[in-house]
Amino acid sequence: MLAVITAVRLFGPMHGFAFVAYVWFVLHSLGAGLLSRREAGRLVVAAFFPGAGFLTARFLTHRITETRERGARG
């Protein structure tokens, strides 16, 4: 039980900080014009659902590939 309490004390704040960092990156990308408001909203909402991170990763990989192809075409 003590191990669980210690783990929560240690990882709880880290988990919270990771979430804030994620939202910061989403907002930074929104401000830079890399995401639309809808996409940014989707990414933030996805953070609240277990497992949605995998779909988010797929979406972001697809966007990166798309952006690179657009850049290569000129």
Add this chain to the structure above:
Amino acid sequence: MTLADAYPWLKALHVACALLFVGGLVANCLILDAAPAAPASTAPLLVRVKRWDRAVTTPAMLGVWAFGISLAVLEGWSTHAWLLAKLVLVVLLSAIHGLQSGQVRRLVLGHGVEPLRASALVVTVVIAIAVLAVVKP
């Protein structure tokens, strides 16, 4: 050095990072207010602000979080109402910084932007954070 000895050092570093972070945030607010109206004259300053943001403001923001979380864990403040309120305000400032730093980056690349005008909000939030941190109601 015991954990109790670490407290004043962690607090000092937390305050130092907070001062640098807020300074950078104010610089972003000012440049985003000025740049759309005078793009030619603010262009060199915009580049400098972007560099400062990357080199100082963003690392300072990370420092605020790291030292703040350390203090909260060390002192057992995680259930105190004043800290929870302060946390909400710091998340808000971090969110404003994220959005504005992205907009500064976009302006430096020469694209148009509808700037987030948050000067008044930043000033109000910073005052509230200072009151919560010092008074701890």
